[in-house]
Ligand SMILES: Nc1ncnc2c1ncn2[C@@H]1O[C@H](COP(=O)(O)OP(=O)(O)OP(=O)(O)O)[C@@H](O)[C@H]1O
């Protein structure tokens with residue numbers, strides 16, 4: 108099957124900090140890919156490269172077979188790329204519902220009514236219906252994270268990039284969001300999910316890659332990834348081979 | 349006493365125009381964090397353009413708005429899209445320097461084309477029409493019309509911001525540019541639309557002001573200051589606050605003018621400084637998020 112997203116020899120560094128060094132990656136249509144890596148490895152920056160808020164030093168990024176390397180972020184969004192942020196960044200002064208409708212502001216061929224219905228459905232899926240009219244700035248962390256999902260879904264993505272969903276949440280709250288991710292998967296949306304909480308990843312994704320030193324040091328089925336020496340080294344502080 | 353009351357009513361009605369100047373200015377600042385130093389000169393240029401259109405077509409100032417507003421808005425869009433957008437994203441200084449340059453260029457182009465003579469837009473009999481309450485107290489039809497127009501425009505802007513998808517795009521961009529982009533909003537287009545809207549609003553105000561008072565190529569900076577003062581008095585970020593700020597400024601100037609002919613602007617500045625000193629957040633501070 109043709110990949111939905113391909114990185115081809117993508118390189119990016121900040122001075123001496125190497126984020127990506129000739130990085131190749133394919134994400135399959137409908138696939139859920141997990142991404143691990145030590146703090147500061149460049150996982151979040153990679154999302155910036157894919158969504159277009161950060162420019163790579165070299166290499167090509169293809170989405171749905173098209174080279175999007177030179178497209179601005181809004182064009183990439185309109186082609187079906189969306190992300191959530193590690194630290195939620197809602198439009199704080201707007202209501203939860205308004206946050207979702209922003210994406211519809213300039214999408215042609217959608218009546219205001221369709222947009223409202225879509226957004227109401229997404230809010231419902233994300234468990235935010237009763238908070239629809241609250242200012243987004245007043246939400247709890249869990250609801251802010253839900254809003255990150257909801258707002259991304261409102262752009263009608265084909266590929267959803269999730270950055271550290273579990274961070275800062277209790278086990279039970281984390282479970283809620285993992286359930287939500289599983290439901291999103293079922294709708295056919297492809298996912299790349301950065302997460303430090305390995306067991307949450309393992310239970311959800313098809314494959315896990317590990318980013319370190321600008322390259323993927325591991326690319327494994329979820330159940331094998333914990334056995335990988337590099338992962339053991341990074342997460343358990345054990346010496347690698 | 350009646351004289352002061354008359355002056356205050358005049359000031360109040362004039363304040364609506366100041367509020368429009370301020371609304372245009374704060375729209376730009378709110379959406380793209382840009383201070384447009386050429387704002388006042390663009391207002392004056394709109395007045396000159398109205399003068400030109402009136403001469404060419406032999407129409408009155410109000411009819412000229414049908415041409416002036418769309419043309420000025422289109423000019424604003426182009427100005428932002430193909431010049432000012434390139435100054436954004438690298439700190440506060442580039443847009444400041446470029447709009448200062450634009451201000452100087454506009455003043456000198458107006459000077460060359462229209463000379464330094466003062467101009468005024470002739471509106472005909474409506475200029476002197478008034479409603480008299482009694483022998484001493486009367487209100488001009490024109491100032492009332494100006495004020496009502498100002499309030500309607502401010503109300504329309506309020507509706508636009510809070511009730512339309514267009515307004516949501518403005519507010520989202522104002523809140524977080526990058527996230528707005530990631531939601532599919534082309535911020536450069538939004539910025540250009542904001543400039544178009546800002547100039548459309550101030551073109552109306554500029555034409556109204558040019559019916560009331562003389563203007564010359566160097567009137568712009570003064571209008572810019574009025575706009576700033578109205579914004580700061582009203583509190584950044586509230587349109588109705590801006591209206592009140594504009595009205596306060598108008599009243600302060602009118603009272604100053606009552607005390608002594610040369611005093612109105614000084615009185616306005618004093619009122620501004622007083623508000624700044626006692627209520628640094630303005631009269632209607634934006635509720636923090
Ligand atoms: N604009 C920038 N300029 C210079 N260095 C940067 C910039 N942005 C990020 N970095 C550096 O790049 C490295 C990668 O950051 P990034 O946030 O992508 O890591 P991460 O893998 O997401 O880490 P974490 O797991 O902590 O979220 C860090 O060392 C960071 O300090």
Ligand SMILES: [Mg+2]
Pocket residue numbers: 150151152193270
């Ligand atoms: Mg990160």
